[in-house]
Amino acid sequence: MLKAGLMMKQEMLLSSILVHAERFYGWQEVVSRRVEGDLHRITFKAMAARARQLANALHGLNIQQGENIATIAWNSHRHIEIYYAVAGMGAVTHTLNPRYTPQQLIYIINHAQDTTIFFDLTFAPLIKAIAPHCPSVKNWILLIDEDKMPADPPVAGLLNYEALLKAQNDEYVWPEFDENSACTLCYTSGTTGNPKGILYSHRSTMLHAMMSNCADAIALTRKDTVLPVVPMFHVNAWGLPYAALMTGCKLVMPGPQLDGPSIYDLLERERVTVAAGVPTIWLGLINHMKQNGLSFSTLKRSLVGGSAVPVSLIKEFDEMGVELMQGWGSTEMSPLGTVSKLSGDERSLPKQEQYEIVAKQGRTIFGVDMKLLAEDGTELPWDFEQSGELHVRGHWVLHEYYGGDGAKAFSHDATGKRWFATGDVARMAPDGLMQITDRTKDVIKSGGEWISSIDLENIAMSHPAVLQSAVIAIPHEKWNERPFLIVVKRPGMEVSKQDILNFYEGRITKMHIPDDVEFVDAMPIGATGKVQKSELRERFKGLRFV
Incomplete structure (x- = not known):
């Protein structure tokens, strides 16, 4: 018979992070560039008090535990207050991505049955367009100072966030409940079909943040200042609003200004040591810095994720004295699955070899397991030669989609363990190093071989005249499919198609070199900062190779 341990039982609830932050790091700051245009400062202690005021206000609006409370907002102290107040009282924070189309947002809001929506003034036109089609929403709350409320509100009965808080005191005791209760809800940005919901629990979110x-992941400390450029509507800003408050780390929130000059100003002004964002953000920042002869004075580490990180970006960060950490995961994984950081031995390797290691997706952190499956469902060895579809399971990996959608993404092994199919094609080394070679829908099947679009994109990105690249498959009479390279040039630089194709010589098998190159002014970027290859396929759908 099992014997019970004699340890305290304490539910893992997000409210405990806020209590800890106020009690032990109450002096620490959250700095926000607000929609109002100013740079706002607030301590953890004051923010925790405001979160309790908000919880009282939500009760005043008759919001019940289990209700989905949505946000359409930028990264700010107000958004953090909502994160903690809503989840802390037992409701669910549902972050909506404003980069979705109005039709997608209407579908998501109705699917989730959101009852209250907080939003920034930036999105007032969007709210005006979608509100008539969202019958479940009872309260629309604008995140702005009282004296800046619009004369022509986007919806009838619009409430003001600051007025709601002002009417409440900060006396509130966070309730205790089951740690497996839902705390946050995010929807995927799938390129086919409707977005699907991932409903996170307090327990899964706490474990993910911890x-x-x-040390082998993001490793925030109270000595750090972190700038999450990754939006709070993108997988809860990768968990940073929780991880930072756990450790007493200063938070700098960029608000709506995500351009290179604005990000650089915040990095330097607030002496940021750690930053996080998708590759497109950092490419814009590096380009701004190069054009203006700028350098980093305090930034030491940058977490980059959302899509594959080119070796050229890793090299540029290193030459500026910044360690680039590549994170891999997905919305279904909360999102962190692996982190690519150099080990002690790897730091003694030549620089180019170091860059190529970091360009891989790295090793799992404890809490996530993974395996590779062949097309016939058999498990593949970790020999770094054979590629297969990557399946994962773990403490913060979803068990099923919200509403029961997407059942085909799950399977059970011979022992009954449940696994999630990520849709990524990967290979693994005997020591656990993992490399994504493609998405199952993006891999190019040519003459019986699988050609990795990611490998081809990374080589193109290492050319000094290339700012962005994307590779898609084009039908071919003989080879079934052939790679087609699409390129955005760096401002002020010129390069020809032949120059690009010649650049591949000696860097990859000749059979894998793209058949053609097309130059474009800009890439189509999706709701989470990724290049939308579906749009590129549509644009070039009439192209055929012979």
């Missing part, structure tokens, strides 16, 4: 702070 492990993201381990």
Whole structure:
């Protein structure tokens, strides 16, 4: 018979992070560039008090535990207050991505049955367009100072966030409940079909934040200042609003200004040591810095994720004295699955070899397991030669989609363990190093071989005249499919198609070199900062190779 341990039982609830932050790091700051245009400062202690005021206000609006409370907002102290107040009282924070189309947002809001929506003034036109089609929403709350409320509100009965808080005191005791209760809800940005919901629990979110702070992951400390450029509507800003408050780390929130000059100003002004965002953000920042002869004075580490990181970007960060950490995961994984950081031995390798290691997706952090499956469902060895579809399971990996959608993404092994199919094609080394070679829908099947679009994109990105690249498959009479390279040039630089194709010589098998190159002014970027290859396929759907 199992014997019960004699340890305290304490539910893992997000409210405990806020209580800890106020009690032990109450002096620490959250700095926000607000929609109002100013740079706002607030301590953890004051923010925790405002979160309790908000919880009282939500009760005053008759919001019940389990209700989905949505946000359409930028990264700010107000958004953090909502994160903690809503989840802390037992409701669910549902972050909506404003980069979705109005039709997608209407579908998501109705699917989730959101009852209250907080939003920034930036999105007032969007709210005006979608509100008539969202019958479940009872309260629309604008995140702005009282004296800046619009004369022509986007919806009838519009409430003001600051007025709601002002009417409440900060006396509130966070309730205790089951740690497996839902706390946040995010929807995927799938390129086919409707977006699907991932409903996170307090327990899964706490464990994810705790492990993201381990030494081989993001490793925030109270000595750090972190700038999450990754939006709070993108997988809860990768868990940073939780991880930072756990450790007493200063938070700098960029608000709506995500351009290179604005990000650089915040990095330097607030002496940021750690930053996080998708590759497109950092490419814009590096380009701004190069054009203006700028350098980093305090930034030491940058977490980059959302899509594959080119070796050229890793090299540029290193030459500026910044360690680039590549994170891999997905919305279904909260999102962190692996982190690519150099080990002690790897730091003694030649620089180019170091860059190529970091360009891989790295090793799992504790809490996530993974395996590779062949097309016939058999498990593949970790020999770094054979590629297969990557399946994962773990403490913060979803068990099923919200509403029961997407059942085909799950399977059970011979022992009954449940696995999630990520849709990524990967290979693994015997020591656990993992490399994504493609998405199952993006891999190019040519003459019986699988050609990795990611490998081809990374080589193109290492050319000094290339700012962005994307590779898609084009039908071919003989080879079934052939790679087609699409390129955005760096401002002020010129390069020809032949120059690009010649650049591949000696860097990859001749059979894998793209058949053609097309130059474009800009890439189509989706709701989470990724290049939308579906749009590129549509644009070039009439192209055929012979």
